[in-house]
Amino acid sequence: AQKVTQAQTEISVVEKEDVTLDCVYETRDTTYYLFWYKQPPSGELVFLIRRNSFDEQNEISGRYSWNFQKSTSSFNFTITASQVVDSAVYFCALSGLNTGGFKTIFGAGTRLFVKA
């Protein structure tokens, strides 16, 4: 089965706190891609990162970092020193040969509230 689970429905933090959004996936593909998207209140999904299954290096981009662990089928996303502008819904997603051509499986999303 191809599946993405984001167990955290909502998270609320105070500005400047660090926060980690969890993502666990299931796939029978050996080659697959994982994505994170941000959806602010305006509605547009903004692409944040793509990671392929052969690259387990963690990635850091400013205050954002991603931890990919194949052993636990997880691709977690950490925001360091959160800001009010980080308030959004974050989606983890998966694509692979067995998700179907050009089809991406989205998790249910985690809504992050950052309070000033």
Place this chain on the structure above:
Amino acid sequence: DAMVIQNPRYQVTQFGKPVTLSCSQTLNHNVMYWYQQKSSQAPKLLFHYYDKDFNNEADTPDNFQSRRPNTSFCFLDIRSPGLGDAAMYLCATSRGGITEEETQYFGPGTRLLVL
């Protein structure tokens, strides 16, 4: 800037009255997608075009149709909107290379209200 544009951002229609949502892109991507997203849910793929080839998802109702007259434009037609069709409709594009590594780029969405 290259982008995905959706018009209008908000659309109000009446129950049963046909409505068309539009999407255009300046990315010159081969693939265009339409998603439906209801409140607090993940986007749900309705269909996509690879160039002129139309690919419908098995569970997409017949009430939803699409047209892609050229590379840049794609339309979503809802023939007889019901109250349950009120949602955000997102258009996305991707380059159209190796299927599983495609990154999708989304437009701002059109929020549809059915009265």
